[in-house]
Amino acid sequence: MENLNPLPQQQVTIISPLIKKKPVGHSGSLTSEQIIQDLLPQKFGKRGMIWTAVLLIIAMIGAFAYYRQLRYGLVVTHMRDYVSWGIYISNFVFFVAISLVGSLITAILRLANVHWATPLTRIAEIIAVSSIVFASIIIVVDMGRPERFMNLLLHGRLQSPIIWDVIVICTYFFISLLLLYFPLLPDLKILISFKEKSGRLLNKLYRFQGSFWKGTAAQFRISDRAINILCITIVPVAFCIHTVTSWLFATTYRPGWDSTNFGAYFISGAFLVGAGAVVVAMFMFRWAYHLQKYITEKHFEKMGRIVVLLALLYLYFNINEYLVPAFKMKKPEEAHLTELFSGQYAPLFWFAIIVGMIIPIIVLLFKKGRKPLPMFIAGIMIVVGAWFKRYLIVTPTLLHPFLPMEDVPASYHHYFPSWEEWAIAMGSLAGALLIITFFVRIYPIIPIHETITENENAE
Amino acid sequence: MKTLNKTLIGLTLFLCSLTTALSVSAQDTLAQPVVKLHYFASNNNIQYLSVETVTKSGKKWKPLPKQTVTIFLDSNSAENLISKTSTDETGKSTVVIQPRLQSQWNNGSKHNFIAVLDENSTTLEITKAKIVMDTVTADGIRTINVKIMFLENNAWVPASDVELKIGVSRSGSSILSAGEEGTYTTDSTGAVSVEFKRDSLPGDEKGNLTLLAKVEDNELYGNLLIEKKVPWGSAFVNNGNFFDQRTLWSTRFRTPLWLLAMAYGILIIVWGTIIYLVLQIVRIKKLGNAV
Numbered sequence: 001m002e003n004l005n006p007l008p009q010q011q012v013t014i015i016s017p018l019i020k021k022k023p024v025g026h027s028g029s030l031t032s033e034q035i036i037q038d039l040l041p042q043k044f045g046k047r048g049m050i051w052t053a054v055l056l057i058i059a060m061i062g063a064f065a066y067y068r069q070l071r072y073g074l075v076v077t078h079m080r081d082y083v084s085w086g087i088y089i090s091n092f093v094f095f096v097a098i099s100l101v102g103s104l105i106t107a108i109l110r111l112a113n114v115h116w117a118t119p120l121t122r123i124a125e126i127i128a129v130s131s132i133v134f135a136s137i138i139i140v141v142d143m144g145r146p147e148r149f150m151n152l153l154l155h156g157r158l159q160s161p162i163i164w165d166v167i168v169i170c171t172y173f174f175i176s177l178l179l180l181y182f183p184l185l186p187d188l189k190i191l192i193s194f195k196e197k198s199g200r201l202l203n204k205l206y207r208f209q210g211s212f213w214k215g216t217a218a219q220f221r222i223s224d225r226a227i228n229i230l231c232i233t234i235v236p237v238a239f240c241i242h243t244v245t246s247w248l249f250a251t252t253y254r255p256g257w258d259s260t261n262f263g264a265y266f267i268s269g270a271f272l273v274g275a276g277a278v279v280v281a282m283f284m285f286r287w288a289y290h291l292q293k294y295i296t297e298k299h300f301e302k303m304g305r306i307v308v309l310l311a312l313l314y315l316y317f318n319i320n321e322y323l324v325p326a327f328k329m330k331k332p333e334e335a336h337l338t339e340l341f342s343g344q345y346a347p348l349f350w351f352a353i354i355v356g357m358i359i360p361i362i363v364l365l366f367k368k369g370r371k372p373l374p375m376f377i378a379g380i381m382i383v384v385g386a387w388f389k390r391y392l393i394v395t396p397t398l399l400h401p402f403l404p405m406e407d408v409p410a411s412y413h414h415y416f417p418s419w420e421e422w423a424i425a426m427g428s429l430a431g432a433l434l435i436i437t438f439f440v441r442i443y444p445i446i447p448i449h450e451t452i453t454e455n456e457n458a459e
Numbered sequence: 460m461k462t463l464n465k466t467l468i469g470l471t472l473f474l475c476s477l478t479t480a481l482s483v484s485a486q487d488t489l490a491q492p493v494v495k496l497h498y499f500a501s502n503n504n505i506q507y508l509s510v511e512t513v514t515k516s517g518k519k520w521k522p523l524p525k526q527t528v529t530i531f532l533d534s535n536s537a538e539n540l541i542s543k544t545s546t547d548e549t550g551k552s553t554v555v556i557q558p559r560l561q562s563q564w565n566n567g568s569k570h571n572f573i574a575v576l577d578e579n580s581t582t583l584e585i586t587k588a589k590i591v592m593d594t595v596t597a598d599g600i601r602t603i604n605v606k607i608m609f610l611e612n613n614a615w616v617p618a619s620d621v622e623l624k625i626g627v628s629r630s631g632s633s634i635l636s637a638g639e640e641g642t643y644t645t646d647s648t649g650a651v652s653v654e655f656k657r658d659s660l661p662g663d664e665k666g667n668l669t670l671l672a673k674v675e676d677n678e679l680y681g682n683l684l685i686e687k688k689v690p691w692g693s694a695f696v697n698n699g700n701f702f703d704q705r706t707l708w709s710t711r712f713r714t715p716l717w718l719l720a721m722a723y724g725i726l727i728i729v730w731g732t733i734i735y736l737v738l739q740i741v742r743i744k745k746l747g748n749a750v
Contacts, residue, residue: 157711174733212747219743226739233732
């Protein structure tokens with residue numbers, strides 16, 4: 001066994017006032033040293049190296065495709081006059097949606113005094129930060145002329161939801177970053193004390209970020225207060241970010257988007273995909289880093305209940321969104337709805353509904369379905385279904401404008417992304433996963449200090 | 460025997476496909492540039508030609524851009540040259556009949572326009588015609604009277620059975636029919652009368668509407684157009700203040716005050732909180748350094 005430095009006394013004796021209740025998970029029999037050893041960041045193994053290499057290759061192919069787009073213009077995409085928001089905007093909406101999980105797991109559960117979610121908070125927060133970073137990047141990619149981005153701020157109209165989106169994304173990014181940083185401070189102190197394990201370079205980084213954290217009562221008081229303020233602030237900002245994203249569509253008069261329900265519909269979908277992503281990440285981290293003692297079956301059980309509730313809620317909004325217009329079948333919306341229900345997009349539409357919602361609901365309603373592996377499969381289904389759902393929200397509507405498409409080239413009548421669009425979209429997904437991967441390599445994915453204090457509390 | 464049959468069928472199919480391919484290829488190589496001429500007379504005093512160079516691609520006509528076409532009046536000689544013109548990217552060009560050809564133009568009731576492109580020539584025969592428009596208002600009923608005549612033996616003769624559009628000029632060079640029919644046809648006296656049924660149509664600032672009578676691509680007379688302004692519309696009131704209002708559809712300098720207050724209010728509260736939290740990090744740092 002590796003010789004570990006003793007843990008500084010004040011780190012385990014000063015307990016954050018936020019942690020009061022007995023957590024779900026480990027039995028409380030673990031020693032602080034054991035927890036630290038289990039949760040300290042680990043070097044990539046063979047599997048980790050392959051995983052990182054694959055992600056890097058996908059990201060590099062995406063970067064090359066983006067180079068081509070910059071070199072030759074947006075003509076390399078298959079977006080034309082009608083479908084001007086293609087796979088990029090679908091991807092953007094997907095990223096914004098998934099980023100909302102930070103506010104759900106960290107903020108809402110913390111404010112509700114739910115402490116079993118403590119091991120999941122950092123997973124949720126890093127998913128939120130990486131997603132929001134790539135949501136911002138993908139929107140610049142969609143612009144075609146990134147050097148003109150500043151014009152949006154210099155000449156932007158405050159009346160436009162696009163400006164609101166830019167503002168709220170920046171705000172959400174900073175709040176998520178702070179929510180990641182404050183709880184990390186006590187862990188940085190622990191990381192600094194294990195210089196031999198982390199290496200010189202990483203230790204330098206830890207010192208830069210948190211050498212001032214001594215774990216005094218006054219520091220904890222300020223930090224806990226800051227986390228509380230962040231948890232309160234992030235909830236309305238998170239609601240704003242996805243409501244505004246939904247308004248990008250709902251304020252545009254088009255079949256499928258002309259809805260007063262879009263804000264709630266988008267937010268419920270966002271919570272579902274975010275929770276699904278956390279389940280997938282929980283399973284992967286648990287498996288890759290042998291965290292069975294920290295991310296237990298009880299965590300899956302409880303997350304399963306949350307996911308099934310969110311899936312039912314999102315299904316309810318979907319029924320509202322599609323059944324009511326289909327019942328009326330207004331002439332201008334008919335082509336759009338028919339295309340979704342039984343036309344060209346029907347396989348994708350029913351895949352998103354059945355695989356992305358109905359099957360996970362059925363699986364997770366049963367106790368056996370809320371075991372780690374079925375949960376992981378359901379999580380994958382939810383995330384994949386959610387990605388296609390965003391594609392379905394964006395593209396078919398643009399192909400069915402209220403005015404007929406006349407005297408336009410044949411290619412304007414349909415849309416399927418070019419290889420460059422696929423490469424950039426997949427590259428952005430790989431990029432978001434790379435941020436999470438590198439984060440896990442550098443920082444503990446389960447909060448060490450909180451786990452130790454909760455463990456002591458449980459004893 | 461079976462093998463022989465298969466071979467024969469295969470050979471026949473091969474020959475058929477080869478023949479088809481050769482014939483398609485021959486069609487492609489034989490596709491010649493073609494000049495299409497259209498004659499226009501606007502308000503009976505401006506005569507011009509629209510020149511279009513095209514080629515056949517499969518069953519469709521395809522524009523042939525950047526072609527030089529020489530246009531003659533009546534005969535292919537230097538003194539009868541109207542113009543040498545180059546077509547644009549869409550294969551189109553416009554040629555105005557030169558004033559130096561006026562005497563020749565006045566001499567005769569029919570004329571031929573000859574267009575020469577490379578070794579191909581196209582001829583368009585036109586009978587000189589004029590179109591007259593008059594308006595009458597009686598008992599509150601507004602009527603548009605149009606008459607078309609063509610030149611024959613130096614005399615203007617009524618042109619009967621000519622189809623034309625009569626209406627009001629609207630944006631995008633479209634014509635809103637003045638009556639209930641889309642098109643009208645001249646009677647034996649070359650005349651047609653249409654009751655104007657477009658009340659309260661927006662006109663210019665004085666309420667003027669531009670009435671139009673238009674003959675399109677007539678085999679004998681080409682394209683004829685006559686315009687007349689009449690005060691039959693409602694005066695357009697320029698609402699200069701429309702874009703000066705603070706509305707959601709105004710420019711960024713005219714943002715509604717409530718939106719400004721709301722947006723900046725939220726920004727100040729949220730970013731004020733973020734700044735406060737950053738300052739808390741500074742406080743934590745100071746406390747740590749003091750230990």
